[in-house]
Structure formats: C-alpha cells, structure tokens
Amino acid sequence: MQGLEKKIKDRAIELLESGKVDGIIGWEKGQFIYDPTPAVFTKETGLDNFCYNNFCGANLSKYLVGKITSDKKYAVLLKPCDTYSMNQLITEHRVNRDNIYIIGVGCEGHLDVEKIKRNGISGITGVSVDGENVNVGTIYGESTIAKSDVLLGKCEVCRGNAHKISDELIGEELQTPEASDRFEMVNKLEAMTAEERFAFWKGELSRCIRCNACRNACPACTCRVCVFDNGRSGIDSKANASEFEEQMFHIIRAFHVSARCTDCGECSRVCPENIPLHLLNRKYVKDINEFYGEYQAGEEADQRNPLVNFGDKDIDPTVISDKEGN
Amino acid sequence: MLKIGVFVCWCGSNIAATVDIDQVVAAAKLQPGVVMATGYQYMCSENGQSLMRKAVEEYKLDGVVICACSPRMHEATFRKNAQRVGLNPFMVEIANIREHCSWIHKDKEQGTIKAIALANAAIAKVSLNAPLISGESSVTKRALVIGGGIAGLQTALDIAEAGFEVDVVERQATIGGNMAKIDKTFPTLDCAACILTPKMVDAASHENIELITYSEVESVKGFVGSFKATIRKKARYVNEKTCTGCGLCMSKCPSKKSKNEFNLGLDNRTSIFIPFAQAIPNVAVIDPQSCIKLTRDKCGLCQSVCEVKAIDFTMQDEIIEREYGAIVVATGFKPIEVDAFDELGYTQNKDVITSLELERLMNAAGPTGGKLVKVSDGSHPTDITFIQCVGSRDCTSRGKEYCSKICCMYTCKHAMLIRDKYPDINVNVFYIDVRTPGKNYDEFYRRAVEDFGVNYIKGQVGKVYAEDGKLIVQGSDLITNEQIFIKSDMVVLASAIEPDPSAKKVASMLTASIDTNNFLTEAHAKLRPVESPTAGIFLSGVCQGPKDIPETVAQAGAAASKVIGLLVKNKLVTSPCIATTDELLCSGCSNCFNICPYGAIGYEDKLINDHGIRETRRIAVVNPALCQGCGACSVACPSGAMDLLGYTNKQIMAEVDAICKR
Known part of the structure; x- marks a missing residue:
C-alpha cells in the first residue's frame, strides 16, 4: 500500500506541475492513521499531507459536484466502486466530464476502524494487509486479525476491481476482497412479518439524530436545494411527523435515490449511529432487478434508469400484488 | 383568502342514498374559505347550473367545489358554466363522491365520512388554485x-x-x-x-x-x-411501382417450401410470392428468410425472368x-395458440384444426379449392365435431377470461355450411352457452338446429384421442347428464381471439x-x-x-x-395544466427529460441569479405545446423543481392533508 501511495503521489505532483490539472481530489492524513479526510491538493498546498492507506474508504466522486461551474480542471482519485458513482453523476449532468481527470486507483478493500477497536485493539499506529489477515501495529505491539472481520460494510459486498470509468489507472492489479451475497439481509427483512419489519426499522431509525451525514455523503443526493431544506416544499415538516422520529426522512430519501443509487454504501459508512441505511436502498435495488431485469446504476455513463423509462417489456402492475402472493 | 362555494349533488339517489348530503353541506361550511354550501338534486341540470352561476354572482365566489360524479363526466360542464359568469374555469374543482364513494359503499355513515373527506380535499385544493389561461394549437389535416x-x-x-x-x-x-x-x-x-x-x-x-x-x-x-x-x-425486394403482379417470378422460384401464412400453413408457398390472388397492392414480396439469393447469394431466377426488372435484391x-x-x-386480433390444450390434441392429430383453418379449407381460394377434406389424408369426412369456447371464458393461464363473442356465430355458420354442402356429414357442436345477441343472429342459430339438423350438445369436452383411424371426442352431455364418446373424422376448435x-x-x-x-x-x-x-x-x-x-x-x-x-377544426384549445420549472431549484439532472413520454422537456444553459450568485446553469425547459400535463416529471424530480400547474405539489399535499385530518 505504501508503494502505491508513493506512486499516486508522484503522479499527482507531475499532473499539478505540468499544469494538466489545477487540483487533485484525494485523501489527507488525519491526526491518526485511521482518520484520513477527503481534501483538495493544489500547487500551493503541495502533497506533503497526502495519504492513501487502508482507511481511505471515502467515495470522492461527489466532491466534484461543487466544481461544475468552475473552469478549473481537477483530477480525482477513485477506487473501483467509486467509479459507479462518477458515471451516475455524469449521467445526471452533475459534474462536467471535460474538467475532470479520473485516476483509477487500486484497492484491496478498506478497513473499518470501529470493527478493529471492537476486537479490543487500540492505540493503532499502522496496518498492513497480508492476504486474508491484517497486521495491526499498535503502541502496545503487533496484533493479527482476520481481514474479513474488519472490512468496511461496503467492502464485504465488493463488486470487483474493474474501474468503470477512468483516464488512467494506478495500482489496478491489487486484489479486491471476495464478495458475499449483498441481498442476504434484504432477504431476511423480506421474510419478516410487517410487524417484525416495522419493529426492526423502528429500532434502527429511532437512533437517528438527523445529522444529515448520510445525505451529505451520498453521491446520488446532489440536488441544488434538498427538499428537506426547502421550507416551501412542505416536506421538511412531514419528515418527523411520526411516532418514531425521522422514519419518513430516510424513506423519502431512499425513494429519491431509487434506481440512481449505485449501492456505494457511503450512507451507512458515515452514519455515526451505525444505522444500516444501505438496506433501504438495497431493497429498492433488489426490487428493480426483479421487476425490470438486472440493473446497476453507474455501470456506464448516460444510462437511462428503469424508473424513468418506458418499454413494452415493462412489468405489468399486477406483479406487485402477485409478489405479495395475492 | 378565496371565497369558496360548495355544491353537493344528490345525483338523484345515486349519491343521496349512500351519502348524507346535509352532513356534507354542514361539514363543508366549517372549512376555511367556504362562504356558502348547498345541496341540489341534479347539479348538471340547467337548474343546478344556474344555481351555481347565481351563487357565484351573489357571493362573489373566487372558487367553486362541485361534489358530484367523476370529473371525466362533468368537469368540463361546470368549468364552462363558471366561464359564463366570468369565473376562471380552472377555479372549479370536482370532488368525486359518486364513483369514488357512493357507488362503491353501502354503509351510509361510512359513505358520508368519506364524502366529507373528499369534499375537504377539493376545498383544500381549490384554496391554492390560481386562474389559468388556455392556449391554442394547430391541426395537421x-x-x-x-x-x-x-x-x-x-x-x-x-x-x-x-x-x-x-x-x-x-x-x-x-x-x-x-x-x-x-x-x-x-x-x-x-x-x-x-x-x-x-x-x-x-x-x-x-x-x-x-x-x-x-x-x-x-x-x-x-x-x-x-x-x-x-x-x-x-424492404420488399420488389419495386412496388413497376411490378405488375404477373406472377411469372412465382412460377420460376425454386424455393417452394415456406409455409403459406395466408393459408395458416396448410400449404406451402414460394420465397417470392403474392400473398393471395386479390392482394392489394398486387405486388410480389420476397421472404428474406427463405430466399436462396438473399440467404446464400445463389439463384436470382426471379430477377432474370422479371420482364419489368422490378426485382432488386439490394433494397433497404x-x-x-x-x-x-x-x-x-x-x-x-389473432386467434390464440391452442397448443396448450393438450387434452384436445391439436398438436398430435392433424385432423384437429382451428376454426380459421377450417375457413381456409372451405374457401374456394384456399389450399383445397374449397373442397372439405381431412387434413391427414385428403379423404372425405363423415363426422365433424366442433368444440366451442376453447380458451374463451377460461380463467386459467392458458385461456382468456372474456367471451370472444364471434365463435358461437361462426361455428353455427360453419355447421350450417357443411350440412348444406355435404348433407352426408354429421355435425356435432359442444357448447357451454350459445350466445346470439344481434340482429337476425338467434334466427340464424335456430336455422342451423331446426333446418340443417346440426346436433348441439350442451357440455364440455374432456378429451380428444385417436382410435382405429377415428378421433374420439369424450365429453359430458349436461342435459342427459352422461359421458358421451363421439366418433369424428375432424374436430374443429373455436379458439379464443386475442389482440x-x-x-x-x-x-x-x-x-x-x-x-x-x-x-x-x-x-x-x-x-x-x-x-x-x-x-x-x-x-x-x-x-x-x-x-x-x-x-x-x-x-x-x-x-x-x-x-x-x-x-375540420383549425385550432385546438390546449390545456393550461402543464409543467413548469422552478429555475432556482433545478439541478439539471435529466430525470424529467428521461421520463417525459411526450418529449416536452429540453435543456438550456441559462444565466441564473440565485440570491446574488450569478452563474450559468443547465436548466430544464418545458415546451408548452408538447406538454400534456401528465405530471410524470413532477413526480420524478427529486428536488421538487418540476411542478404541474393546476395540480401543484402543494395542492396535492394539501389534498392529502385534508383527507388525513379528521
């Protein structure tokens, strides 16, 4: 990983100095090894604080939305899964492809520091992935832990190491983690009775503190003015008018991103209350697959998603009742 | 605040029997903005309409709610009526308390509660209505x-x-x-x-x-x-303008093994063919699937014999x-496939045919020149059994739930024609019901039974199978209540029709x-x-x-x-209920553009002044001539930038709130 970090850094410096791009969107070292933050690097800032390690799970594609009217050109570092979001943003005209230089970077799965800590490991100073294991260096010495136990939730269902869009690749040979069935939990939820499911979501969503982190991190949530911030929409007042707060907020949000959500998992990654928000979106992904055929948002740019498309192969409305067994 | 008048129609007893009109009137009067409410027996009558016009003038109403039948029935009537007294027609809203309420409920108490909710929703909506002006569009003649x-x-x-x-x-x-x-x-x-x-x-x-x-x-x-x-x-591969339909090409074509679609595959045709003698245009066409020239680049005989050089293999x-x-x-329509009716043996026995195939067999221009023969060996049949309702009135997945309507009559026709032409043939017809509504239809059926001696058997067929060179039709006769076995040479299936x-x-x-x-x-x-x-x-x-x-x-x-x-019209009045974009909210994401079934949405790079921030943004623009007001865009827009005039998001929400508020 350190080798790859250096390669990316050298290339970034080259791009900046040649004037090919005006800025690089990447990750900046945090206070600890496990808290890198997305940042914009320019000639002025230099790349001294740049980092790319096993804690760079953040999806950087959304950081370009604000640059759409800028005449500056930015390079952005995208892991394979992040490129789906980039395609979706291009499809929706929320970024200006002409002003973006996409560097696809290799990935071997990113780690969830909370999971590592939950295994009783603290004082983390460094990590290195060694096949199926992760060696964690701490101020108390070195520990080894199974990689599959400490992967970010979104990496557990990794969709492989292919970058769906890029201008150049660095370190693409890295092996991404083996994926498990991403609909496993959705199937479980579907098997529940309505009451059980309601109880499940009530338990999860009642922890929501409406910090808006999910919305702000979500690459599909790019509305200029969100309906929840628009007093005139009348929707903000409806969001919490229920017996457990915020259920409507998350359901409305899931509806708004349905068929546009690439299942990147950022919503759940950033949730400070560890609410499995991605399951709402994944339920829609599964329904869309079943109703309209396999569809992956962001598989390529300029796709037309099944919810804004009509065709004579479209499912008949009766399928809804059929599916419920009526 | 608008001054709103509410009129509750009895629709005779259509509404009044299931909805307490007085209670709806009383409840409407309590709603904000309502200055008058009244019930009337028939609002759509001239008296009802003049009642509304007088009230508009007397109370200086800005908005009107008619609680009556579906807007599909009389929305236009009441809007026109409003216009007569100078009220903008789009300030009239209909609460459908007939189709959506009285007709589908029995309990008057429940019906009244629902009618009040629907009235309240319409009142809430009309409070947010704005006058709209219709446009005009031209007509291509x-x-x-x-x-x-x-x-x-x-x-x-x-x-x-x-x-x-x-x-x-x-x-x-x-x-x-x-x-x-x-x-x-x-x-x-x-x-x-x-x-x-x-x-x-x-x-x-x-x-x-x-x-x-x-x-x-x-x-x-x-x-x-x-x-x-x-x-x-x-591409026909034949020039329509020069081909004279002489048929020389057909006589020379060596590829003669294609199924003749016009005769339902009962005989074969050549690759270059005219579908039937009276075809219009009387011009040949080449079937590219079987033509030797088009599939293997050999032959081309038709081209060499065609005297007018009409054949063009390069046609696109x-x-x-x-x-x-x-x-x-x-x-x-087309007749349904009857292959799924295994018990009737259509796929196993050549002499089990469909009614349309029988039409071809009896047609003078058909494959047998109009001579009715068994498909299997060309011999003369002596017993023919018709089976009606094959796939009609059938709620299983292989059939259709509806009555195909034409089969009773054409089966009757077939039976009669056979008995007329070949009196030696016995004709049996299995039926569930014989349906003959229509001028001279029942008389026609009676002639078949009484004058032509067609044997009608009420009952359904369980099985058709071959035995000793005959087809055995096993069915139940519901009149005598017994199982019967009828020896037949041919069985004709009245297959259902589908679009x-x-x-x-x-x-x-x-x-x-x-x-x-x-x-x-x-x-x-x-x-x-x-x-x-x-x-x-x-x-x-x-x-x-x-x-x-x-x-x-x-x-x-x-x-x-x-x-x-x-x-004949030179101009059409267009609906003003079309979509509009809130330019400050639009993100330019193309959701509306993609969902619009009318191609009414385009994009422009517009200079926007967003509270002092001036920048060029990609903004959705609605073409008012193309927009049909379906509202798909307003639903697809995640930020609520798309809105439908006359049915704004706020109005819909106000309606929902009014229904939920009890």
Missing part, C-alpha cells in the same frame, strides 16, 4: 390509420370521403387482414371476399388514401393535432416521417392505455366508446374488444366521424 384490415379500411374510407388525407400503415404485404381469410360471413352467408375486396380496391384507388403496406409505425411523438410518426417500410428498409392530426388504432401482439407496443408508443388482456381501453364505455383516453387517438375494430364484422364496420365509421370532427 391528415390522419394515420394503423392496421389495414376491415376496421382500418372502413375508417380510412370514411375519413377520405370527408375530404381528408389518410395513410393506412399495414404490417403485412397486403391489406385485408383477417377478413380476407374468411369464406362466408354471418348472418347473411354472403361471401367475405365479395364485401372486402371491393373495399380494398376502393381504398387503393381513393385519391385521399395512401396505403403503406409491409410497414410498421416505429415511433410517434407529439400530441393531438400535431403527431409526428416514423414509419419503417420494410425505408424510413418515412409524416405529420398527422389524428391516429386511429386498428391493429385487430394482435403489436397492440401492446402500439399502445405504449401512443401512450394509449390497455387493459389486462391487452385490449386498448376506450375513454368511456358509453360516452366516448371509440376514443382512447389519450387525446387524438381513436380505436377501430377488435383492438378495443371482441367484435364481429358488422359491429367492427359500425365502430370503424364511428371512429372516422370522431377523426373528421377533429380534423
């Missing part, structure tokens, strides 16, 4: 008819006679449709060709009609008065783009609605039976529901008269 069967031809002829140009697009190489395959027609037993072929000739020679055969409509854009259609004219599909004011769907498979595609292309059986739906069974709910789209023939020929011709004429009524 040309009609498109999709389908060249008897329905499409009759519609085209009637429109053309009124002086308007009509294009008939037919998928097959000839016009004529299913009727061309039929031998004789009920209840008069006159020959189908004698009725149809003159009509085909009339259509072909009419100066206002253009027949576009071997072609399909690929896409339709636009709206009533201004449709734009793209038509793909498939041609795309025709035309504008139309109105479109008529006349896509017709032509193209109907679904055509309907979605035209945004016309279809029912669960893929029949196109009419706007209203009694008020607008030949119009689709989509303006400018009309329905002719079986595409709308099972019909026999007399009914099809009548309906085809009705559709034509509606088209003529549209095409």
Whole structure:
C-alpha cells in the first residue's frame, strides 16, 4: 500500500506541475492513521499531507459536484466502486466530464476502524494487509486479525476491481476482497412479518439524530436545494411527523435515490449511529432487478434508469400484488 | 383568502342514498374559505347550473367545489358554466363522491365520512388554485390509420370521403387482414371476399388514401393535432411501382417450401410470392428468410425472368416521417395458440384444426379449392365435431377470461355450411352457452338446429384421442347428464381471439392505455366508446374488444366521424395544466427529460441569479405545446423543481392533508 501511495503521489505532483490539472481530489492524513479526510491538493498546498492507506474508504466522486461551474480542471482519485458513482453523476449532468481527470486507483478493500477497536485493539499506529489477515501495529505491539472481520460494510459486498470509468489507472492489479451475497439481509427483512419489519426499522431509525451525514455523503443526493431544506416544499415538516422520529426522512430519501443509487454504501459508512441505511436502498435495488431485469446504476455513463423509462417489456402492475402472493 | 362555494349533488339517489348530503353541506361550511354550501338534486341540470352561476354572482365566489360524479363526466360542464359568469374555469374543482364513494359503499355513515373527506380535499385544493389561461394549437389535416384490415379500411374510407388525407400503415404485404381469410360471413352467408375486396380496391384507388403496406409505425411523438410518426417500410425486394403482379417470378422460384401464412400453413408457398390472388397492392414480396439469393447469394431466377426488372435484391428498409392530426388504432386480433390444450390434441392429430383453418379449407381460394377434406389424408369426412369456447371464458393461464363473442356465430355458420354442402356429414357442436345477441343472429342459430339438423350438445369436452383411424371426442352431455364418446373424422376448435401482439407496443408508443388482456381501453364505455383516453387517438375494430364484422364496420365509421370532427377544426384549445420549472431549484439532472413520454422537456444553459450568485446553469425547459400535463416529471424530480400547474405539489399535499385530518 505504501508503494502505491508513493506512486499516486508522484503522479499527482507531475499532473499539478505540468499544469494538466489545477487540483487533485484525494485523501489527507488525519491526526491518526485511521482518520484520513477527503481534501483538495493544489500547487500551493503541495502533497506533503497526502495519504492513501487502508482507511481511505471515502467515495470522492461527489466532491466534484461543487466544481461544475468552475473552469478549473481537477483530477480525482477513485477506487473501483467509486467509479459507479462518477458515471451516475455524469449521467445526471452533475459534474462536467471535460474538467475532470479520473485516476483509477487500486484497492484491496478498506478497513473499518470501529470493527478493529471492537476486537479490543487500540492505540493503532499502522496496518498492513497480508492476504486474508491484517497486521495491526499498535503502541502496545503487533496484533493479527482476520481481514474479513474488519472490512468496511461496503467492502464485504465488493463488486470487483474493474474501474468503470477512468483516464488512467494506478495500482489496478491489487486484489479486491471476495464478495458475499449483498441481498442476504434484504432477504431476511423480506421474510419478516410487517410487524417484525416495522419493529426492526423502528429500532434502527429511532437512533437517528438527523445529522444529515448520510445525505451529505451520498453521491446520488446532489440536488441544488434538498427538499428537506426547502421550507416551501412542505416536506421538511412531514419528515418527523411520526411516532418514531425521522422514519419518513430516510424513506423519502431512499425513494429519491431509487434506481440512481449505485449501492456505494457511503450512507451507512458515515452514519455515526451505525444505522444500516444501505438496506433501504438495497431493497429498492433488489426490487428493480426483479421487476425490470438486472440493473446497476453507474455501470456506464448516460444510462437511462428503469424508473424513468418506458418499454413494452415493462412489468405489468399486477406483479406487485402477485409478489405479495395475492 | 378565496371565497369558496360548495355544491353537493344528490345525483338523484345515486349519491343521496349512500351519502348524507346535509352532513356534507354542514361539514363543508366549517372549512376555511367556504362562504356558502348547498345541496341540489341534479347539479348538471340547467337548474343546478344556474344555481351555481347565481351563487357565484351573489357571493362573489373566487372558487367553486362541485361534489358530484367523476370529473371525466362533468368537469368540463361546470368549468364552462363558471366561464359564463366570468369565473376562471380552472377555479372549479370536482370532488368525486359518486364513483369514488357512493357507488362503491353501502354503509351510509361510512359513505358520508368519506364524502366529507373528499369534499375537504377539493376545498383544500381549490384554496391554492390560481386562474389559468388556455392556449391554442394547430391541426395537421391528415390522419394515420394503423392496421389495414376491415376496421382500418372502413375508417380510412370514411375519413377520405370527408375530404381528408389518410395513410393506412399495414404490417403485412397486403391489406385485408383477417377478413380476407374468411369464406362466408354471418348472418347473411354472403361471401367475405365479395364485401372486402371491393373495399380494398376502393381504398387503393381513393385519391385521399395512401396505403403503406409491409410497414410498421416505429415511433410517434407529439400530441393531438400535431403527431409526428416514423414509419419503417420494410424492404420488399420488389419495386412496388413497376411490378405488375404477373406472377411469372412465382412460377420460376425454386424455393417452394415456406409455409403459406395466408393459408395458416396448410400449404406451402414460394420465397417470392403474392400473398393471395386479390392482394392489394398486387405486388410480389420476397421472404428474406427463405430466399436462396438473399440467404446464400445463389439463384436470382426471379430477377432474370422479371420482364419489368422490378426485382432488386439490394433494397433497404425505408424510413418515412409524416405529420398527422389524428391516429386511429386498428391493429385487430389473432386467434390464440391452442397448443396448450393438450387434452384436445391439436398438436398430435392433424385432423384437429382451428376454426380459421377450417375457413381456409372451405374457401374456394384456399389450399383445397374449397373442397372439405381431412387434413391427414385428403379423404372425405363423415363426422365433424366442433368444440366451442376453447380458451374463451377460461380463467386459467392458458385461456382468456372474456367471451370472444364471434365463435358461437361462426361455428353455427360453419355447421350450417357443411350440412348444406355435404348433407352426408354429421355435425356435432359442444357448447357451454350459445350466445346470439344481434340482429337476425338467434334466427340464424335456430336455422342451423331446426333446418340443417346440426346436433348441439350442451357440455364440455374432456378429451380428444385417436382410435382405429377415428378421433374420439369424450365429453359430458349436461342435459342427459352422461359421458358421451363421439366418433369424428375432424374436430374443429373455436379458439379464443386475442389482440394482435403489436397492440401492446402500439399502445405504449401512443401512450394509449390497455387493459389486462391487452385490449386498448376506450375513454368511456358509453360516452366516448371509440376514443382512447389519450387525446387524438381513436380505436377501430377488435383492438378495443371482441367484435364481429358488422359491429367492427359500425365502430370503424364511428371512429372516422370522431377523426373528421377533429380534423375540420383549425385550432385546438390546449390545456393550461402543464409543467413548469422552478429555475432556482433545478439541478439539471435529466430525470424529467428521461421520463417525459411526450418529449416536452429540453435543456438550456441559462444565466441564473440565485440570491446574488450569478452563474450559468443547465436548466430544464418545458415546451408548452408538447406538454400534456401528465405530471410524470413532477413526480420524478427529486428536488421538487418540476411542478404541474393546476395540480401543484402543494395542492396535492394539501389534498392529502385534508383527507388525513379528521
């Protein structure tokens, strides 16, 4: 990983100095090894604080939305899964492809520091992935832990190491983690009775503190003015008018991103209350697959998603009742 | 705040029997903005309408709510009425307390509660209404008819006679449709060709009609008065203008093994062929699947014998783009596949045939020259059994739940014709019911039974199987209540009919609605039976529901008269209920652009002043001439930038709130 970090850094410096791009969107070292933050690097800032390690799970594609009217050109570092979001943003005209230089970077799965800590490991100073294991260096010495136990939730269902869009690749040979069935939990939820499911979501969503982190991190949530911030929409007042707060907020949000959500998992990654928000979106992904055929948002740019498309192969409305067994 | 008047219609006892009118009036009076409310027996009557006009003047009403029947029935009536006293018509809202309430409920208490909720919703909506002004659009004085069967031809002829140009697009190489395959027609037993072929000739020679055969409509854009259609004219490989239909090519073609579709595969045809002797246009066509030249680049005999050099193996599909004011769907039907009815043995026994196959076997122009013979060995049959309702009135997945309507009569016709021509043949008919409503229909059926000695057996068939060179039809006779076994030489299945498979595609292309059986739906069974709910789209023939020929011709004429009524207008009034963009909210994401079924949304880079931030943004722009006000964009827009005038997001939410607030 350190080798790859250096390669990316050298290339970034080259791009900046040649004037090919005006800025690089990447990750900046945090206070600890496990808290890198997305940042914009320019000639002025230099790349001294740049980092790319096993804690760079953040999806950087959304950081370009604000640059759409800028005449500056930015390079952005995208892991394979992040490129789906980039395609979706291009499809929706929320970024200006002409002003973006996409560097696809290799990935071997990113780690969830909370999971590592939950295994009783603290004082983390460094990590290195060694096949199926992760060696964690701490101020108390070195520990080894199974990689599959400490992967970010979104990496557990990794969709492989292919970058769906890029201008150049660095370190693409890295092996991404083996994926498990991403609909496993959705199937479980579907098997529940309505009451059980309601109880499940009530338990999860009642922890929501409406910090808006999910919305702000979500690459599909790019509305200029969100309906929840628009007093005139009348929707903000409806969001919490229920017996457990915020259920409507998350359901409305899931509806708004349905068929546009690439299942990147950022919503759940950033949730400070560890609410499995991605399951709402994944339920829609599964329904869309079943109703309209396999569809992956962001598989390529300029796709037309099944919810804004009509065709004579479209499912008949009766399928809804059929599916419920009526 | 607006001054709102509420009028609650009794609709005789239609509403008043299930809804307590006085309670609805009293509840309406409590709603904010309501300055008067009253009930009346028939609001749509002249007295009811004048009651509304007087109230508008007396109370200086700004908004009116009529609690009555569906807006499909009388919204236009009350809006026109408002206009007469100077109230903007779009300040009138209808609360549907009949179809949505009184007709579907029995309990008066519950019905009243619901009627109050619906009234409150309409009051909440009208409080947020704004006056809207209608626009105008022009009318292209040309009609498109999709389908060249008897329905499409009759519609085209009637429109053309009124002086308007009509294009008939037919998928097959000839016009004529299913009727061309039929031998004789009920209840008069006159020959189908004698009725149809003159009509085909009339259509072909009419100066206002253009027949576009071997072609399909690929896409339709636009709206009533201004449709734009793209038509793909498939390559015939024969020049339509120079071919004389002499048939020399057919006699020389060495590829003779293709199934003759016109005779339902009962005989074979050549690769270059004219579908049938009276085909129009009387021009050959090459089947590219079997032609030796087109598949293996050998042969080319037809080209060398053709005296007028009409054959062109390099011919490509041609795309025709035309504008139309109105479109008529006349896509017709096809009999269902009966392969799934294993017990009837259609796939196992050659002598089990469908009724349409029997038509060809009895047709003088058919594969046997009109001589009725067994398909298996060409011998003369002595016993024929008909089985009715094969797939009709059948709620299983292999059939259709509806009655196909024509089978009772054509089976009766077949039985009669056979007994007339071959008195030595015994004819049995298994039936569930014999349905003969129609002028001279029951008389026709009685003649078959009484004068021609056709043996009708009430009951269904369990099994058809071969034994000792005969087909045994095992069924139950419900009158004598016993199992019977009838020896037959031929068994004829009255297969159900279903809409032509193209109907679904055509309907979605035209945004016309279809029912669960893929029949196109009419706007209203009694008020607008030949119009689709989509303006400018009309329905002719079986595409709308099972019909026999007399009914099809009548309906085809009705559709034509509606088209003529549209095409004589120079201007159409457009609905002002169209979508608009809030430019400050629009993110330019293209969701609305993608979902819009009318192609009414485009994008512009606009300089926006967003609270002092000036920048050029990609903004959705609605073309008011194309927008049909369907509202799909306002639903698809995640930020709420798209809104539909007359049905704004806020109005819809206000309605929902009013219904939920109790």
